[in-house]
Amino acid sequence: MSTLAHTMMTAARSADSGLVGPGELDRYPYAEAPAPDRVASPPWEGVDPELGRVGRRAAGSRGRGLHGQLVQQLGQMIVSGDLGADRPLVPEEIGQRFEVSRTVVRESLRVLEAKGLVSARPNVGTRVRPVSDWNLLDPDIIEWRAFGPQRDDQRRELSELRWTIEPLAARLAAGRGREDVQQRLSDMVEIMGHALGQGDALTFSRADAEFHSLLIQIAGNRMLEHLSGIVSAALQVSGGPVTGCDRPSEASLALHARIVDAVSGGDGTAAESAMRQLLTVHPEVERVVPAPREH
Numbered sequence: 001m002s003t004l005a006h007t008m009m010t011a012a013r014s015a016d017s018g019l020v021g022p023g024e025l026d027r028y029p030y031a032e033a034p035a036p037d038r039v040a041s042p043p044w045e046g047v048d049p050e051l052g053r054v055g056r057r058a059a060g061s062r063g064r065g066l067h068g069q070l071v072q073q074l075g076q077m078i079v080s081g082d083l084g085a086d087r088p089l090v091p092e093e094i095g096q097r098f099e100v101s102r103t104v105v106r107e108s109l110r111v112l113e114a115k116g117l118v119s120a121r122p123n124v125g126t127r128v129r130p131v132s133d134w135n136l137l138d139p140d141i142i143e144w145r146a147f148g149p150q151r152d153d154q155r156r157e158l159s160e161l162r163w164t165i166e167p168l169a170a171r172l173a174a175g176r177g178r179e180d181v182q183q184r185l186s187d188m189v190e191i192m193g194h195a196l197g198q199g200d201a202l203t204f205s206r207a208d209a210e211f212h213s214l215l216i217q218i219a220g221n222r223m224l225e226h227l228s229g230i231v232s233a234a235l236q237v238s239g240g241p242v243t244g245c246d247r248p249s250e251a252s253l254a255l256h257a258r259i260v261d262a263v264s265g266g267d268g269t270a271a272e273s274a275m276r277q278l279l280t281v282h283p284e285v286e287r288v289v290p291a292p293r294e295h
Helices: 003-012 035-039 065-080 091-098 102-114 139-146 151-173 179-198 201-217 222-226 228-236 250-264 268-279
Strands: 118-121 125-128
Touching: 065 091, 065 102, 065 139, 091 102, 102 118, 139 151, 139 228, 151 201, 151 222, 151 228, 151 250, 151 268, 179 201, 179 250, 201 222, 201 228, 201 250, 222 228, 250 268
Parallel strands: none
Antiparallel strands: 118 125
């Protein structure tokens, strides 16, 4: 991942810093759950045994150690429905199941609460929240949904959201970007062209991600810029509806170049039109995002 893309994803994950403020750990006391909850079957019954021992599962931890791995495990289980809405999460049981310390469990639950996945209340304990409470724009939740049972809905929604955000960003960016930023857009297109010639899909996708992130940054709208992490996450989720960005091609490269020319020339209409063409899905999945209308 490019430095810029990495920085943007880091900013988008600000709620997932893992830093615990004074007194935060006490919000998840190791008290016994209320009696009715103790009678119910433990939420871990039927869970894949391989989910245990997070220390042995480094994949997906994003370098955040046991705490990051546990956030991944619990987050995926909640989003997939393995831990359904209103299920109690008893910290002591989690610690025993995943063989981690109390501090790790409490920090992880705090992060999940920031994402809207769980809530901790006095005399009630920690429970899974319904999907209506989740922060669906959180990059982690986007990823978990994209590779879980809701993958089709998530990828469709991401495509529709990009269709809304990026053409507007392209229009706003026209004529606004500093010369050095516009040069970086051109550099990304050049890198994409070289990668296409070499058959290097990974480098192409990284340059593509940085291109789209840069475009949103120079649009001059801070609210749009705040959503740049969503676009980055969408570009990193593979297997979605096939747009011009999903399959490296000469046509895709040409549309990126057209966007750069339009932005540099201050032609907002042309920039928006080229972006809509770039995001138009192929005929086999045209139901996902409609083709642009000719005016």
